[in-house]
Amino acid sequence: MGERTVADLLVERLSAWGVERVFGYSGDGIDPVMGALRRAGKPAFVQARHEEAAAFMAVGHAKYERGPGVCLSTQGPGAVHLLNGLYDAKLDSQPVVAIVGQQASTVLGSAYQQEIDLVRLFGDVCAQFVQAAYTAEQVPMLIDRAFRAALATRSPTCVILPHDVQSAPAPDPEAHEHGVIMTSPGLPPARVLPQDEDVRAAAEVLRSGERVAIMVGQGAYAAAGEVVELADRLGAGVTASLLGKPVLDEGLPFHTGVMGHLGTTASEQLMRECDTLLLVGTNDPWTEFYPKPGQARAVQIDIDGRRLGGRYPVEVPLLGDAAETLRGLIDAIPRREDRSWRERVEASVRRWHEIATARASAPAEPLNPQHVVRALNGRLPADARVAVDVGSVVYWYARHLRLPAGVPAHLSSTLASMGCGLPYGLAAKLAAPDRPVVVLSGDGAMQMLGLAELVTVAARWADWADPRFVICVLNNQDLAEVSWEQREMEGEPRFATSQRLPDVPYARYAEILGLRGVRVTDPGDLEKAWEEALAADRPFVIDAVVDPAIPLLPPGRPAEMVQGMYDALSAEGGDVAGRALAHLRRERADEGYDDPA
Numbered sequence: 001m002g003e004r005t006v007a008d009l010l011v012e013r014l015s016a017w018g019v020e021r022v023f024g025y026s027g028d029g030i031d032p033v034m035g036a037l038r039r040a041g042k043p044a045f046v047q048a049r050h051e052e053a054a055a056f057m058a059v060g061h062a063k064y065e066r067g068p069g070v071c072l073s074t075q076g077p078g079a080v081h082l083l084n085g086l087y088d089a090k091l092d093s094q095p096v097v098a099i100v101g102q103q104a105s106t107v108l109g110s111a112y113q114q115e116i117d118l119v120r121l122f123g124d125v126c127a128q129f130v131q132a133a134y135t136a137e138q139v140p141m142l143i144d145r146a147f148r149a150a151l152a153t154r155s156p157t158c159v160i161l162p163h164d165v166q167s168a169p170a171p172d173p174e175a176h177e178h179g180v181i182m183t184s185p186g187l188p189p190a191r192v193l194p195q196d197e198d199v200r201a202a203a204e205v206l207r208s209g210e211r212v213a214i215m216v217g218q219g220a221y222a223a224a225g226e227v228v229e230l231a232d233r234l235g236a237g238v239t240a241s242l243l244g245k246p247v248l249d250e251g252l253p254f255h256t257g258v259m260g261h262l263g264t265t266a267s268e269q270l271m272r273e274c275d276t277l278l279l280v281g282t283n284d285p286w287t288e289f290y291p292k293p294g295q296a297r298a299v300q301i302d303i304d305g306r307r308l309g310g311r312y313p314v315e316v317p318l319l320g321d322a323a324e325t326l327r328g329l330i331d332a333i334p335r336r337e338d339r340s341w342r343e344r345v346e347a348s349v350r351r352w353h354e355i356a357t358a359r360a361s362a363p364a365e366p367l368n369p370q371h372v373v374r375a376l377n378g379r380l381p382a383d384a385r386v387a388v389d390v391g392s393v394v395y396w397y398a399r400h401l402r403l404p405a406g407v408p409a410h411l412s413s414t415l416a417s418m419g420c421g422l423p424y425g426l427a428a429k430l431a432a433p434d435r436p437v438v439v440l441s442g443d444g445a446m447q448m449l450g451l452a453e454l455v456t457v458a459a460r461w462a463d464w465a466d467p468r469f470v471i472c473v474l475n476n477q478d479l480a481e482v483s484w485e486q487r488e489m490e491g492e493p494r495f496a497t498s499q500r501l502p503d504v505p506y507a508r509y510a511e512i513l514g515l516r517g518v519r520v521t522d523p524g525d526l527e528k529a530w531e532e533a534l535a536a537d538r539p540f541v542i543d544a545v546v547d548p549a550i551p552l553l554p555p556g557r558p559a560e561m562v563q564g565m566y567d568a569l570s571a572e573g574g575d576v577a578g579r580a581l582a583h584l585r586r587e588r589a590d591e592g593y594d595d596p597a
């Protein structure tokens with residue numbers, strides 16, 4: 001082997017940034033980097049089936065590990081494939097660094113094969129930092145800047161490496177001359193705190209409220225204890241954004257669960273009745289489920305100043321770390337003696353739990369998807385990691401899954417992209433092979449990326465200390481979430497041609513790949529299926545045949561807002577729509593509505 005190249009230097013720099021694993025896919029555009037990875041033996045290269053999945057894995061890694069995720073792809077088509085995963089990182093504020101190959105700089109501009117203007121392609125998604133290297137000397141500096149920008153702004157960033165730059169001799173690491181810059185890796189997290197007078201002003205707002213609601217998002221992850229303490233002092237109710245669901249134990253009697261269209265009736269009531277709102281580390285977009293503007297005096301805590309006041313008019317914005325800022329508030333707020341609001345919240349939580357239990361036990365054809373997810377409660381191992389794909393399963397996850405304290409769960413929330421489930425689950429597993437993983441997915445999402453990434457699971461599981469990797473597919477042969485959106489938002493009948501999905505024998509497919517699987521069609525077999533899957537000696541697919549007729553009913557909507565669903569179902573006709581009408585009427589009645597016939 002010849003002299004050290006820029007690619008060798010790049011790979012070393014990744015290790016210097018603490019990167020243990022790079023997710024990607026090969027191509028001649030990135031071959032010098034692949035060669036350097038081979039020579040160095042680290043970071044490990046994880047081959048996905050598709051660059052989109054590799055990018056999702058990098059996002060998943062960032063979410064489970066709370067550190068930067070790295071993805072690697074070739075020029076042209078490989079680069080284009082990364083985009084969706086990078087947008088997932090951007091919209092959910094995750095640090096991801098994409099390293100992308102490019103044709104040799106000597107041909108750029110010639111409309112060469114696979115030549116795409118990559119700076120322009122990534123210009124929007126990696127707006128915080130995207131740069132192509134022209135020279136060897138730039139590369140360590142660009143890598144350092146890309147990681148630092150990704151971490152400092154919690155966003156995806158991108159370094160584009162023409163082929164000739166990758167294979168150029170490594171530059172002098174001690175050059176000290178005009179036009180060359182030496183940089184260094186590393187960015188330790190800092191303490192960020194608001195000013196004392198702002199904390200005092202916020203405490204005053206919260207103290208003077210009589211009906212305080214606290215909404216937690218993913219920014220409150222390290223502040224669970226502080227949220228509980230403050231909620232106790234204020235006699236407040238707590239709700240969570242979708243991303244904030246794993247923050248607090250949902251068994252707490254004053255936790256109303258997730259808010260929003262896919263949230264609980266208790267959260268809807270909390271938002272509707274509160275007079276004061278504290279937002280902690282959340283940027284949840286479901287603003288029509290927030291209090292009405294003007295209804296509540298609001299305080300918001302966020303580590304990113306760009307978010308403050310961005311979802312609800314806020315009286316006191318606090319730029320700071322959630323836990324420490326909350327401690328400042330706790331010190332300034334005495335315990336409220338009047339507990340009547342807290343009692344009202346707790347009653348609404350008990351009522352929601354009754355509603356949820358009843359909804360999950362309603363008979364369906366053949367399985368009720370709510371029952372499928374609920375049957376996992378109490379069975380999730382304490383060290384499990386959960387990944388959720390996008391589709392109606394997010395509703396059932398949000399409303400019905402009880403995460404044991406310390407069990408993380410992640411999904412593509414703000415981009416809400418289908419296909420994240422298996423890649424996230426793989427990233428979770430590869431970072432902690434001794435922990436069991438559970439992936440919840442719809443059949444559409446499984447067909448979109450999941451079936452391909454099941455091949456990755458099959459190729460890797462033999463190396464895992466704990467081989468348990470359970471994928472539960474909610475097989476309804478429907479793009480059900482959108483079918484319900486067609487009915488609710490458009491007042492249109494489901495368009496079967498766009499919504500119907502082919503049936504795939506997911507469990508048999510798993511078996512062909514050397515995994516295990518079972519198709520469940522009888523509700524009586526569900527608990528056994530979960531137990532078998534969580535005790536299996538290898539990855540396991542539960543093909544749960546579920547009813548597409550279970551409504552995705554938003555909580556607490558006045559009759560006129562659900563009339564579209566009734567009209568659409570009546571116009572639709574047929575068995576499924578007939579069952580759906582009955583389920584809709586029953587679920588509305590359990591919320592106390594007597595909708596016009």
Ligand SMILES: Cc1ncc(C[n+]2csc(CCOP(=O)(O)OP(=O)(O)O)c2C)c(N)n1
Nearest residue numbers: 391392417418442443444445478479480481
């Ligand atoms: C990449 C992508 N394409 C399309 C959508 C729009 N969409 C949201 S949910 C959904 C249906 C998902 O179907 P499936 O995985 O079968 O889950 P189900 O809702 O049927 O349970 C679709 C098409 C999306 N969110 N992401």
Ligand SMILES: [Mg+2]
Nearest residue numbers: 442443444478
């Ligand atoms: Mg489906």
